[in-house]
Amino acid sequence: xxxxxxxxxxxxxxxxxxxxxxxxxxxxxxxxxxxxxxxxxxxxxxxxxxxxxxxxxxxxxxxxxxxxxxxxxxxxxxxxxxxxxxxxxxxxxxxxxxxxxxxxxxxxxxxxxxxxxxxxxxxxxxxxxxxxxxxxxxxxxxxxxxxxxxxxxxxxxxxxxxxxxxxxxxxxxxxxxxxxxxxxxxxxxxxxxxxxxxxxxxxxxxxxxxxxxxxxxxxxxxxxxxxxxxxxxxxxxxxxxxxxxxxxxxxxxxxxxxxxxxxxxxxxxxxxxxxxxxxxxxxxxxxxxxxxxxxxxxxxxxxxxxxxxxxxxxxxxxxxxxxxxxxxxxxxxxxxxxxxxxxxxxxxxxxxxxxxxxxxxxxxxxxxxxxxxxxxxxxxxxxxxxxxxxxxxxxxxxxxxxxxxxxxxxxxxxxxxxxxxxxxxxxxxxxxxxxxxxxxxxxxxxxxxxxxxxxxxxxxxxxxxxxxxxxxxxxxxxxxxxxxxxxxxxxxxxxxxxxxxxxxxx
Amino acid sequence: xxxxxxxxxxxxxxxxxxxxxxxxxxxxxxxxxxxxxxxxxxxxxxxxxxxxxxxxxxxxxxxxxxxxxxxxxxxxxxxxxxxxxxxxxxxxxxxxxxxxxxxxxxxxxxxxxxxxxxxxx
Numbered sequence: 330x331x332x333x334x335x336x337x338x339x340x341x342x343x344x345x346x347x348x349x350x351x352x353x354x355x356x357x358x359x360x361x362x363x364x365x366x367x368x369x370x371x372x373x374x375x376x377x378x379x380x381x382x383x384x385x386x387x388x389x390x391x392x393x394x395x396x397x398x399x400x401x402x403x404x405x406x407x408x409x410x411x412x413x414x415x416x417x418x419x420x421x422x423x424x425x426x427x428x429x430x431x432x433x434x435x436x437x438x439x440x441x442x443x444x445x446x447x448x449x450x451x452x453x454x455x456x457x458x459x460x461x462x463x464x465x466x467x468x469x470x471x472x473x474x475x476x477x478x479x480x481x482x483x484x485x486x487x488x489x490x491x492x493x494x495x496x497x498x499x500x501x502x503x504x505x506x507x508x509x510x511x512x513x514x515x516x517x518x519x520x521x522x523x524x525x526x527x528x529x530x531x532x533x534x535x536x537x538x539x540x541x542x543x544x545x546x547x548x549x550x551x552x553x554x555x556x557x558x559x560x561x562x563x564x565x566x567x568x569x570x571x572x573x574x575x576x577x578x579x580x581x582x583x584x585x586x587x588x589x590x591x592x593x594x595x596x597x598x599x600x601x602x603x604x605x606x607x608x609x610x611x612x613x614x615x616x617x618x619x620x621x622x623x624x625x626x627x628x629x630x631x632x633x634x635x636x637x638x639x640x641x642x643x644x645x646x647x648x649x650x651x652x653x654x655x656x657x658x659x660x661x662x663x664x665x666x667x668x669x670x671x672x673x674x675x676x677x678x679x680x681x682x683x684x685x686x687x688x689x690x691x692x693x694x695x696x697x698x699x700x701x702x703x704x705x706x707x708x709x710x711x712x713x714x715x716x717x718x719x720x721x722x723x724x725x726x727x728x729x730x731x732x733x734x735x736x737x738x739x740x741x742x743x744x745x746x747x748x749x750x751x752x753x754x755x756x757x758x759x760x761x762x763x764x765x766x767x768x769x770x771x772x773x774x775x776x777x778x779x780x781x782x783x784x785x786x787x788x789x790x791x792x793x794x795x796x797x798x799x800x801x802x803x804x805x806x807x808x809x810x811x812x813x814x815x816x817x818x819x820x821x822x823x824x825x826x827x828x829x830x831x832x833x834x835x
Numbered sequence: 836x837x838x839x840x841x842x843x844x845x846x847x848x849x850x851x852x853x854x855x856x857x858x859x860x861x862x863x864x865x866x867x868x869x870x871x872x873x874x875x876x877x878x879x880x881x882x883x884x885x886x887x888x889x890x891x892x893x894x895x896x897x898x899x900x901x902x903x904x905x906x907x908x909x910x911x912x913x914x915x916x917x918x919x920x921x922x923x924x925x926x927x928x929x930x931x932x933x934x935x936x937x938x939x940x941x942x943x944x945x946x947x948x949x950x951x952x953x954x955x956x
Contacts, residue, residue: 458907465914472921476928484929488860488938491922495867496855498918502874502911509904510881 333380334389334404336373337412337449341366345442360427363438367423370445371416374409381409382804384811386821388455396455396822397519397829403455403822406808407659411452411583414663417790418576418670419445421783425674426569428780433478433567440477444470444573451580455822457508457515457542460584461501464549468494471577474570475562486565493558497548500541507538513831517592518822521815524596535598542588543602549581550640553613560621563633568677571629572670572787578640579666586647586655590812591819607648608737612744614641619748622755628676628688628763631755632669635713638748639665642725645741646732653731655809660802661724664794668712668721671787675705678784679763682774690759695766697773703764705788710760712791714753715745720794725749727802836884844880848873860926860936864919871915878908 344366348359380387381404389402404412423441431437447467454460472494476487509515511531512523527535551559559578563571593599618637625631642665646658680688682696696702708719715721725745733741776784794801811817823829847869854866882901890902930936 458910462910462914465918469917469921472925476925479932481929481932484925484932485939487925488929491918491925492855492863492867492938495918495922496870498914499851499867499870499874502871502878505907506874506878506881506904509878509907510883 331387332389333373333377334387334402334453335391337370337377337416338402338446338453340370340373341442341446341449345439345446348439348442349436356432359438360431363423363442364420364427366442367416367420367445370449371413371420374412374416374449377404378409378413380404381406384807384817386811386817388821397514397516400459401455401516401518401822402450402453403518403818404453405818405821406804406811407583407587408453410659410663410804410808411579412449414579414666415445415448415452415576417663418666418787419448419573421674421786422569422573422670424779424783424786425572425677426567428777428783430478430567430569430677434476437474437477440470440473441573443467444474448576448580452583455517457517457520457588458505461498461505464501464580465498467577467580468498471570471574474573475566477570478567483565486562489558490562493548493555497545500548501545504538504542504545507534508542511535511538516822517588518819519827519829520592521594521819522823522827524592524594524598527596527598532598536602539588539593539599539602543585546581546585546588547607547610547644550578550585550644551581551614551637552607552640552644553610553617556614556617556637556640559637560625560630560633563636563673564627564629568629568673568680569783571632571673571676575632575636575670575673576666578636579643579662582640582643582647582662585644586650586658587812589647590650590655591815594815603648603650608645608733608741611641611645611648612740614638614644615744615748617641619751622752625755626690628679628690628759629673631690631759632672632676635665635669635672635752638752639669642728642745646728649732649737650813652806652809652813654728655812656802656806657724657727657731659805659808660720660727660798663801664712664720664724664791667787667790667794668709671705671709671784671790672713674780674784674787675702675709678702678705678776678780682771683763684771690762692762692766694768695764695770697771698775699764699770703760705784706760706764708788708791710753710756714756715749716753718795719791720798721791723795723798723802840876840880840884844873844876847876858937858939860922860929860938863938864922864926867922868915868919871911871919875908875911875915878904878911880904 386405391400444467447463450463451460454463472491475490476483511534514523548555563574615638618634621634622631625634643658643662646654676688679696686693712719712721715725729742851866851870854862882904885900888898888900889896890900890905
């Protein structure tokens with residue numbers, strides 16, 4: 330058994346523990362050590378992706394307890410892609426923080442690495458309770474990082490965020506308890522194996538348990554009735570943290586995708602559990618995000634509402650979990666994550682240059698180095714508004730073709746195209762407020778090397794994802810195919826002919 | 836027995852939900868604590884209701900309690916405790932920062948006359 334699948338979790342976890350032992354002395358050492366750990370973790374996740382690219386599903390039984398009795402980490406194409414994305418977004422976010430925001434509070438770097446460990450773990454785990462534990466690790470780190478820097482605004486946002494997520498965790502545990510009580514297992518692959526044979530007396534309870542679990546994932550993904558916390562929270566965080574948070578909603582989305590495709594399958598207990606209400610909520614979330622983009626008074630709030638729109642868009646594809654929709658989703662997801670992350674960083678850069686105006690969308694002297702900032706803004710905006718020729722357009726095209734047929738098609742096309750139009754309007758208006766003013770420009774402030782590099786890494790991710798669209802889309806198709814085949818995953822975790830001796834329940 | 840325990844868990848949880856919906860952070864903390872009690876009971880009883888049964892195979896023991904819910908509930912208790920402690924610390928910090936212990940920031944009546952006279956920043 331290769332130890333590769335656990336490395337992307339273990340490296341940041343151990344590094345964070347070591348940094349806590351050092352204490353707060355020597356921030357430069359913390360920065361170097363944190364970036365070093367991120368680089369090592371990134372190498373491990375690249376190796377994981379290379380291995381997953383051979384269609385092998387590597388299963389790591391923690392403590393060598395075989396599934397379904399122990400906890401497994403499963404690295405298939407989907408998990409490897411998401412772990413790679415965690416590091417691809419995490420490294421620029423950490424570089425941005427080295428520009429000085431990591432000085433604002435204690436223990437920034439250990440917390441950041443803990444959050445990376447939690448994110449990687451949540452994508453890799455093959456067990457629902459373990460998923461809960463990794464959710465808590467990443468949430469606990471995010472609670473502390475959100476209020477990093479202090480101030481009443483962040484404390485208030487933090488309070489709402491912590492309470493809503495604690496209630497979510499309680500509901501998660503309710504679902505775990507009911508699933509274990511009825512099915513006797515928490516391993517996703519084993520759920521797929523057991524679920525078709527649920528006795529009729531338990532059907533309603535099992536269905537309720539999974540409905541609660543889906544509700545919790547939707548809370549994390551910020552879907553309409555449970556979405557109002559997100560814009561406030563994400564825009565209150567420092568830019569680096571906001572950028573990293575862009576991937577947190579995707580944890581809920583990918584968990585729901587994996588559970589609904591692998592776990593539910595054609596079982597009677599979970600038949601049509603997501604239809605037709607999830608597409609309706611997803612469309613409503615897109616509408617809410619679009620309205621929020623118009624109402625935003627700061628660039629960071631625009632970015633936060635764009636996170637909402639991308640949550641709605643991705644969840645609509647999840648609701649119709651079939652091959653083409655999932656493939657489109659897996660191409661669009663990295664693009665939208667990197668681009669919204671980039672907008673958070675750009676908002677930070679602009680706020681730094683405009684002094685008291687910050688990133689508020691009001692008239693004022695335009696930023697000093699408007700050439701470089703303007704180009705970065707233009708590239709990000711074209712990606713976010715899904716205009717050709719960048720990857721946002723390709724991703725949306727795949728989504729339009731892949732998801733939503735029949736009665737859904739006009740609603741889906743209308744929602745995506747109108748929200749794209751709205752985002753285009755708002756982003757061009759913001760550009761004219763920030764970059765296109767007749768007054769004398771502010772003096773140019775050269776970026777520190779870390780934050781400058783961070784911004785350009787995320788800005789150029791869009792063009793790179795466009796140039797590599799053919800292999801990237803092929804990879805997304807293969808990942809979706811592997812996920813929807815189901816048998817390879819179940820066989821990799823449980824063995825070809827699962828012959829598990831189960832206790833008989835009274 | 837099952838129906839009694841189910842009602843008890845439901846009652847605890849309902850009290851928790853009511854308290855979480857209150858505006859002050861103190862009752863919210865209590866509500867979250869009650870909810871986690873209810874949840875922990877539910878997980879613990881998910882391994883079915885037994886008495887005097889060891890979670891390990893021992894010579895002479897009849898029956899076997901499911902050890903997994905016991906392990907799960909330990910993890911859940913530890914995590915819930917840590918989260919509650921953090922929430923209390925955050926609530927105290929917010930009280931210091933804004934001068935109000937309302938979870939959504941100072942309300943309109945407190946803007947006029949705060950609990951101890953000082954206007955929130």
